[in-house]
Amino acid sequence: GTHLPDLMMKALDERGICSNWIAGDYRAKRSYDVTTQNVTISTIHSVKGFDYACVFVIGLDWFNPERWSEEQMKNLTYVAVTRARERLYIPHINDLTLTKQENVFLLQANE
16 A cells, blocks of 8 residues: 555645655654644654644554553654644544544543
């Protein structure tokens, strides 16, 4: 299948919006310019240490409970939602059990 970041970058490019994929490798992250006006596309792991005015977190409802422990999901959710300085958007599918769990993580992160 096609890599989701590639699909996102292609869709943004078709609309004249510049984007960067910074999770590809260590060099991409290290040379990343935080002052750029481009849309940044990344994994949760790769944005540790960065923050942004506006963040869209996609895929929290895709966490596989067989791959990730509850503690790992909680930590990744915390990292993801604390990257936003001003605006945070979390689109999700309402009927998934994991969505209910991520809401618990978000409430705990807010405490």
